[in-house]
Amino acid sequence: MTSSADHKTHTLSCRMRPEPAALERLCQVARIRGFRIEEMQVRTDADGLAIDMVLSGQRSIDTLRRQIEKLHTVCSLRGPEQALTGVRQSA
Amino acid sequence: MNAAQHILDALQRHQIDTVFGYPGGCIMPLYDALVAEDVGVEHVLCRHEQACALAADGYARASGRTGVCMATSGPGATNLITGVANAHRDSIPMLVITGQVPSGLIGTDAFQETDVLGMTLGIVKHSYLVTEAPEIPAILEEALQLAGSGRPGPVWIDIPKDILLTDIGEPKAPAPTTATPLPDPTAEIDEALAMLREANMPLLYSGGGVSLAHAESAFRRFAKASRLPNVVTLKGIGNPGYDNADQMGMLGLHGSKAANMAVDTCDLLLVVGARLDDRATGAVATFAPNAKVIHIDTDAAELGKLRATDLAIRGELRDILDSMADALIRQPLTIENWRQQCATWRKTQGFQTAINEDPHAPISGPEFMRQLTDIAPRDAIVACDVGQHQMWVAQYCRFDHPRNHLSSGGLGTMGFGLPAAIGAQFAFPDRPVINVTGDGSFMMNAQELATIRRHKLPIKLIIMDNQCLGMVRQQQELFYENRESQIDLDDNPDFLALARAFDIPTLAIQRTDQVRRGIQTILAYDGPMLLHVRIDRSENVWPIVKPGASNRDMLDESQRPTSTSAKNKESAA
Ligand SMILES: Cc1ncc(C[n+]2csc(CCOP(=O)(O)OP(=O)(O)O)c2C)c(N)n1
Secondary structure, three states: OOOOOOOOOEEEEEEEEEOOHHHHHHHHHHHHEEEEEEEEEEEEEEEEEEEEEEEEOOOOOOHHHHHHOOOOOEEEEEEEEEEEEEOOOOO | EEHHHHHHHHHHOOOOOEEEEEEOOHHHHHHHHHHOOOOOOOEEEEEOOOHHHHHHHHHHHHHHHOOEEOOOOOOOHHHHHHHHHHHHHHHOEEEEEEEOOHHHHOOHHHHHHHHHHOOOHHHEEEEOOOOHHHHHHHHHHHHHHHHHHOOOOOOEEEHHHHHHEEEEEOOOOOOOOOOOOOOOOOOHHHHHHHHHHHHOOOOEEEEOOOOOOOOOHHHHHHHHHHHOOEEOHHHHHHOOOOOOOOOEEEEOOOHHHHHHHHHHHHEEEEEEEEOOHHHHHHHHHHHHOOOOEEEEEOOOHHHHOOOOOOOEOOHHHHHHHHHHHHHHHOOOOOOHHHHHHHHHHHHHHHOOOOOOOOOEEEEHHHHHHHHHHHHHOOOOOOEEOHHHHHHHHHHHHOOOOOOHHOOOOOOOOOOHHHOOOOHHHHOOOOOEEEEEEEEHHHHHHHHHHHHHHHHHHOOOEEEEEOOHHHHHHHHHHHOOOOOOOOOOOOOOOOHHHHHOOOOOOOOOOOOOOHHHHHHHHHHHHHEEEEEEEEEEOOOOOOOOOOOOOHHHOEHHHHHHOOOOOOOOOOOOO
C-alpha cells in the first residue's frame, strides 16, 4: 500500500452464520480487496457471529461492502460510519 | 443409505448425468457407491484432476448446466485447484466434491490431509467442510442452488471419509430453496431509455454475463430493436449472433481498432453483463473518456467497481433487456449518422486477413482461422487454449452463440482447451467439437488424449505449432527489446506419433494451399483426428495495446520494431 495519507478508516458491523471458515472468509475479502483490518471484535451469540471491524484503505468502502455482502455466510452488514478521514489512526 | 449414496441421488435428482473425477483413498466410499447398477450418473475418468475440473468447466460453459468434478483429498484436491480457479474467474457453475481424511484425523497431519477449505476460499463462490453426515442432503441442495444462481460460480464440498460412510436413512424430498428476488428496476429502466434517447453516439458493450444469465435471446432482441453499434469482450463473443449488422467485434488488448475507436468516441456506453476487466478497458482512466456509463449486471459488487457509473441497474438481465427492447420497438432510436460512422470503421479498421496468393507461403494464423470458421458448421463448438492462437480464434472466427466459443478469459489457463473440449463433447455428443491449441498449451494436458480414446470422442484437435511460447515471445519482442527468454519449443515431441499412440489419426500441413483441404479432412472424419499446423515462429497477434496504455494507442504491424516477417502481412490495422 502507498502513502497512508489517502487512507480512510471505516467501521463495519457484520453478522455471520457460525460456520467454521466464516472469519477467514471475511478477513480474506477485506485483505484481497485492498483493506487492512485495524481492529476486530468477535462475539458468538444465539444468532451466530457478531463482528465489529475497523478497516482502512484507499478504495471504495461501498464496493467492499457489496463484496462482503456476497459471502454466503454473511447475514447482515451495517456501516460504514466513517471514523476518520485523511490520516490513519494507527500505524 | 449412506451419505455417498445420497450424493449420487441428489445429482440424479438435479438431472446431472455426467461427472468428471479421479478416485483415491478418502473418496473411495463415493466411488463404491458409483458401482451400483441403477446409478444414472456417468463418471468420466480424466487422467489428471486438473483436467477433471476443466472438463466440468467445458461441460458447463457449453451447456449452461452445472458441471461436476470430484477427487480425493490431498493431491487430488490440490490438482483440482487450477480448474476451479478457472471456473471461478469466469463465473462458471460448478460443483466440486472432494474426500477428506476422517473427521478425527483432521488437523493431525494425516496422510493426504490438506486444508482444502482454507486453501480454496478465494476461488469458490462458497464451500463446505461437512461435519455432520445428516446435513449432506441439505448441503448438496444448497450448493447446487448457489452454483447455478445469481452470478454463477464453483461451490466446493469437502467431505471426510467417515461421513461419506455414515448411514443417514432414506432420501426425503428436500425443502425447496428459494433465491431472494432482485429489486425491481423499472424506474432505472426508464432512466436508461431516456439517456439512450438523449445520446448521439451510444454504444452497446456486452460480456460473458449475457449467456451466464441465460439472456441470449433477450440480448439479441434488444440489439436488433435498438440497432446499437456493439462491441463484445472475449467472453461476449457470439452474443450478437452471425446476423447482427451492427457488430464491431472484440474490444480491448487484442480487439479490433474499430471496436476500440467506437468506445473511445461514444458518448454513452451501455455495459451489459461485463465487468470492465483490464484486458478489455486498457488504462481505465482514459477508457471511454467521453461517455456516460450505464452498467447492467446481476452482481451488485461489479457496479461501479472500476469505473464510476452514471446509472447502475442491478437485476435479471433477461427482464431488463426485454422491457428495454419493447420500448425501443415502440419508439426507435435515431442514430443513423453514428451507425454509418461505425459501419465505416468496421470496414476500414476491422479484422481483415490478406489472402496470400503464393500457395507455398507459410500458413498465417489469422488466415487459418478465417478458413476454419468458413468451413466449420455453424453449430461447431471451438475450445481454445491460451496464447496467440486463442486471440486469432477470437479475432477471426465467427460465432453464432457465446456458448460455442470456449475460452479461458479471466484466468487464462494454458491446458484449458483439450479438457474443455472433452466436457463440451459430453454435453453435446452429436455436435462438432474442435480444440484449437498451441504447441505449448497442448502439452499442459496432453494426457487427456487417453480420455478421448477411451470414450471414442470425435474431437478435432488443431495444434498451431510455432515451435515456441508465441504469446510470450511476442511480448518479449515488443516490450523487452526482443530478449527471448525460455520460450523455445523447437524440441517439441513428434505430435503425430504422440496422437497415434492414442489411436488418433493425424494430418500435417504447412503451406497455405493445404489449409482448406486439411480443415475439410479432419471435419469430415468420423472420429477424433489431429491436424498439425506448422506456422511461422515470428508471427504476432495484431493489433496490441502496450501494458498500461490506453486502448486508443493500439500498435499494429506497421509499428513492429524488428520487422522480421513481412511475408505474411495481414492488415489488422
Ligand atoms: C498455466 C499457464 N502458464 C503460463 C501462462 C503464461 N502464458 C500465456 S500465453 C503463453 C504461451 C502459450 O504458448 P502456446 O500454447 O504455444 O500458444 P501460442 O501463443 O504460441 O499460440 C504462456 C506461457 C499461462 N497463461 N498459463
